[in-house]
Amino acid sequence: xxxxxxxxxxCVCLLALSVLLAxxxxxxxxxxxDRLSALDLISAYLIGLLVIYVMFTDKLIFFDVALVFSLIxxxxxxxxxxxxxxQRK
Amino acid sequence: MNNLTLIIxxxxxxxxxxxxxxSAIGLLRLPDFYSRLSxxxxxxxxxxxxxxxxxxxxxxxxxxxxxxxxxxFFICLTSPTxxxxxxxxxxxxxxxxxxxxxLKDFQDDRxxxxxxxxx
Numbered sequence: 001x002x003x004x005x006x007x008x009x010x011c012v013c014l015l016a017l018s019v020l021l022a023x024x025x026x027x028x029x030x031x032x033x034d035r036l037s038a039l040d041l042i043s044a045y046l047i048g049l050l051v052i053y054v055m056f057t058d059k060l061i062f063f064d065v066a067l068v069f070s071l072i073x074x075x076x077x078x079x080x081x082x083x084x085x086x087q088r089k
Numbered sequence: 090m091n092n093l094t095l096i097i098x099x100x101x102x103x104x105x106x107x108x109x110x111x112s113a114i115g116l117l118r119l120p121d122f123y124s125r126l127s128x129x130x131x132x133x134x135x136x137x138x139x140x141x142x143x144x145x146x147x148x149x150x151x152x153x154x155x156x157x158x159x160x161x162f163f164i165c166l167t168s169p170t171x172x173x174x175x176x177x178x179x180x181x182x183x184x185x186x187x188x189x190x191x192l193k194d195f196q197d198d199r200x201x202x203x204x205x206x207x208x
Contacts, residue, residue, distance in 0.1 A: 003099075004095050004098070004099055007099045007102065007103060008099075008102065010103070010106075011102050011103060011105075011106035011140075014106040014107065014109075014110050015106050015109060015110075017110065017113075018109050018110045018112070018113035019113075021113040021114065021116065021117050022113055022116055024117065025116050025117055025125075031122060031179075031184050033122055033175060033178065033179040033182070033184050034122055034125065036175055037116070037122070037125060037126050037129050037172075037175060038116060038129075040129065040130070040133075040168075040171055040172075040175070041112065041113070041116060041129045041133055044109070044133035044134070044136070044137055044168070045109060045133075047137055047160070047164075048105065048106065048109060048136060048137055048140045051137075051140050051141055051143075051144050052102065052106075052140065052144075054144060055098075055102070055143070055144050055147050055148075060148075060152070060153065063144075063153065063156045063157070063160075064156070066160055067156060067159055067160050067163070070160055070163045070164055070167065071163060071167070073167075074163075074167035074168075074170070074171055077171040077174070077175065078171065078174055081171075081174045081175050081177070081178040082178075084178040084179070084181070084182055085177075085178045085181050085182070087182075
């Protein structure tokens with residue numbers, strides 16, 4: 001392994017630790033809007049992890065996965081916000 | 090592939106993942122929902138942009154450049170929009186503010202909106 005691979009491994013460890021911290025907020029969050037923002041943050045972390053995985057293994061197909069996943073995550077956040085607005089009438 | 094692109098790519102990837110770690114600490118430590126939301130959206134957008142710039146420098150390839158520009162464009166377009174919609178929904182369902190928040194302008198705007206609705 002070269003020095004660059006070690007730096008990428010350090011980045012992956014940092015992102016995994018961040019996902020764990022966001023999961024803590026996702027579990028104990030006082031309101032449902034907190035859980036929604038934690039979900040949005042975890043989707044951003046997954047995009048970062050996908051791009052670093054592409055740099056590890058040179059499988060360029062996962063760039064397309066990251067491109068589509070950014071749009072899907074936006075759709076999920078919008079639909080959950082729609083549910084929050086319309087849940088009690 | 091020379092050494093300079095590797096150095097630039099390593100610096101950008103480390104900066105990006107550090108920025109995303111800072112946003113996780115902000116999500117964990119800030120006092121109320123609205124400050125947590127501001128910490129989440131701005132920092133995570135910047136972190137994703139830095140990591141994608143690191144990948145573009147690493148591969149040095151026109152295909153990766155175009156796809157990376159696409160991801161950057163969609164992230165810059167969708168992440169602030171999602172934050173705006175989530176904050177609007179949270180105000181709608183009355184998520185409580187922090188007790189030190191200065192709410193004077195917000196309540197004045199609420200009064201004006203109610204007056205306009207009554208007319």
